[in-house]
Amino acid sequence: MCLGSLIVSLSTSVVQLTIGRALQASAASCFISAGVNSISDIYKLEERGTAIGAYYTAIATACAFMTDYVMLIPLSYTIGPHYGLTSLALIRACFLPSGLGSTLGSPIVGRISDKIIISKRKQRGGKWLPEDRLLATLPGAMFLVPLSVLILLVWNFNQLVMVIGPSGTYAVDILQTQTAEVIVVISGIRHFFAAQASAFALPLIESIGVVATCALAASVAWFGFVLLFITIIYGTRLRKWVDLGYTTTADGTS
DSSP, X not given: OHHHHHXXXXXXXXXXXXXXXXXXXXXXXXXXXXXXXXXXXXXXXXXXXXXXXXXXXXXXOHHHHHHHHHHHTTXXXXXXXXXXXXXXXXXXXXXXXXXXXHHHHHXXXXXXXXXXXXXXXXXXXXXXXXXXXXXXXXXXXXXXXXXHHHSOHHHHHHHHHHHHHHHHHHHHHHOGGGHHXXXXXXXXXXXXXXXXXHHHXXXXXXXXXXXXXXXXXXXXXXXXXXXXHHHHHHHHHHHHHSOSOOOOSTXXXX
């Protein structure tokens, strides 16, 4: 991490910058997988969403994740000209809502997902259904993330964690014996989609315009909502198709 940061700070070319950023990402990935793995070992099922939400806040679902980058990368070409912002400092200040939204939203949404798990288990007489946790993602995935791309920049980052947090915790819930592996896969998929958004956001804006690009990003986010909804409805059947060693005990442990 330190070596990558040093290379980035001293870089004089795009190649050097890319190498430094790659080293930074490689080092940061181990904190994500090992940290969430440790949290899943320490906290009970009903507390895990809050704990992982707080962890994501401290270190601050791929379709929703893309909207973050579609909005952030071209800020100097979208928000800047529209509002007459010529100062680099003011344009860079527009990135602050991303961190603020994650900081405020992650622990709150994590706690909500825990409450849903507790409530649903009580309604079923103690029976645990992992997909219950994904119910916490529906408002954000269906309405708040897509609409915030089209309407309100600041609100997007707070709603993004409504999807990312519970969906990540859900994956941990159903694969307790493979927590580190599943977090690595989730992180890799999210950042793969983020990389595509980073690469194509500006060319799309130059080609089809800001509104059309944001509408396309919102459509991708709505597609993510459809996938989440299918998982909630048919999750039990889907897990029976291929046995990956899913957690099935009532208390959510392996």
